[in-house]
Amino acid sequence: MNRPADNTLRIALSDAGISRRDFLGFCATLAAAYALPASSVIVIAAALENASRTSVIWLSFQECTGCTESLTRSHTPTIEGLILEQVSLDYHHTLQAASGEAAERAREESMRANAGKYLLVVDGSVPLGNPGYSTIAGVSNFDMLMETAKGAAAVIAVGTCAAYGGLPAAQPNPTGAVPVSQLIKDKPVINVPGCPPIPVVITGVLAHFLTFGTLPELDGRGRPTIFYGESIHDRCYRRPSYDQGKFAESFDDEGARKGWCLFKLGCKGPVTHNACATTKWNNGVSFPIQSGHGCLGCAEPDFWDMGSFYKALSMPATPVRKAVAGAAAAGVGAGVAVAFANRAKKAAAKAAHETVKVEDLTKKP
Numbered sequence: 001m002n003r004p005a006d007n008t009l010r011i012a013l014s015d016a017g018i019s020r021r022d023f024l025g026f027c028a029t030l031a032a033a034y035a036l037p038a039s040s041v042i043v044i045a046a047a048l049e050n051a052s053r054t055s056v057i058w059l060s061f062q063e064c065t066g067c068t069e070s071l072t073r074s075h076t077p078t079i080e081g082l083i084l085e086q087v088s089l090d091y092h093h094t095l096q097a098a099s100g101e102a103a104e105r106a107r108e109e110s111m112r113a114n115a116g117k118y119l120l121v122v123d124g125s126v127p128l129g130n131p132g133y134s135t136i137a138g139v140s141n142f143d144m145l146m147e148t149a150k151g152a153a154a155v156i157a158v159g160t161c162a163a164y165g166g167l168p169a170a171q172p173n174p175t176g177a178v179p180v181s182q183l184i185k186d187k188p189v190i191n192v193p194g195c196p197p198i199p200v201v202i203t204g205v206l207a208h209f210l211t212f213g214t215l216p217e218l219d220g221r222g223r224p225t226i227f228y229g230e231s232i233h234d235r236c237y238r239r240p241s242y243d244q245g246k247f248a249e250s251f252d253d254e255g256a257r258k259g260w261c262l263f264k265l266g267c268k269g270p271v272t273h274n275a276c277a278t279t280k281w282n283n284g285v286s287f288p289i290q291s292g293h294g295c296l297g298c299a300e301p302d303f304w305d306m307g308s309f310y311k312a313l314s315m316p317a318t319p320v321r322k323a324v325a326g327a328a329a330a331g332v333g334a335g336v337a338v339a340f341a342n343r344a345k346k347a348a349a350k351a352a353h354e355t356v357k358v359e360d361l362t363k364k365p
């Protein structure tokens with residue numbers, strides 16, 4: 001899992017057959033996300049290549065392993081994977097070779113040797129309903145989180161489960177699942193939601209720490225604004241057809257074939273903040289909307305309880321004209337019927353539809 005200390009990322013990239021051009025492309029993506037000028041690409045590249053190793057302890061609680069899969073999804077080396085290797089990943093439930101008592105000793109040793117300096121990454125939610133619902137080495141998720149967080153410099157909650165509760169917390173939340181931020185109050189908690197999160201977003205947060213020695217700026221929901229500052233809708237390539245009132249009405253109609261807006265088919269892009277429309281997936285190949293399916297809203301709190309992935313956020317009585325769409329995007333508009341009720345208030349989850357103001361749904365945290 002760990003490379004020798006004298007083995008730099010520069011050598012690892014070369015060994016993995018990743019070209020300088022591809023690596024600089026990755027750094028350019030980060031520079032754009034960090035809103036830095038093009039001239040900073042070389043600075044980021046140099047900093048990453050020579051970054052000192054940061055100790056990372058990664059705990060997995062109630063989750064599906066999709067977050068780790070996302071990061072290590074490829075069987076060929078990726079820049080994201082190599083960035084992960086650039087840190088000293090001292091303990092990771094899924095990736096570590098050690099098991100049993102040796103694995104637990106590695107966690108304790110890392111906590112002791114790097115006290116106050118290590119990053120704690122958590123994926124999955126924490127069950128409070130009964131500590132015995134989820135245990136590792138006989139230790140409840142709650143106890144392991146609190147014990148490991150004590151000496152961490154910061155905690156990164158990776159995935160919607162860790163950030164907001166996610167699927168385990170979906171109603172009726174049988175395990176009493178809670179997100180990390182509900183339990184850790186005495187140090188920074190950075191939420192990196194998405195079910196799963198985009199690999200480059202996970203590594204982008206780590207790379208920010210390796211490059212600048214700091215964590216990125218966060219929004220009101222604890223997410224890095226560099227990746228979650230805009231909605232999918234803001235940057236969607238189908239946005240012009242939304243503005244023109246051109247909607248696919250079914251997945252196989254003429255509008256769908258022409259690539260029109262998927263809003264009426266349940267796309268949650270207007271209320272979902274993530275970088276899918278810009279960084280895309282699979283090394284920038286595509287993202288769900290580009291594949292003809294609406295956004296599910298997986299990076300938002302309570303997305304499992306929205307009622308239906310295929311229920312439209314609103315059904316305008318008349319085609320959305322540019323001025324109206326512009327007003328909606330700006331957060332100024334009349335009330336609309338929505339199925340994303342939990343976004344506005346939890347208590348409305350049982351109702352499939354509720355009238356709320358557009359600004360409640362589109363405002364940025």
Ligand code: FSX
Nearest residue numbers: 063064065066067123159
């Ligand atoms: Fe949750 Fe992640 Fe979804 Fe799965 O670790 S965010 S269910 S992709 O695996 O926690």
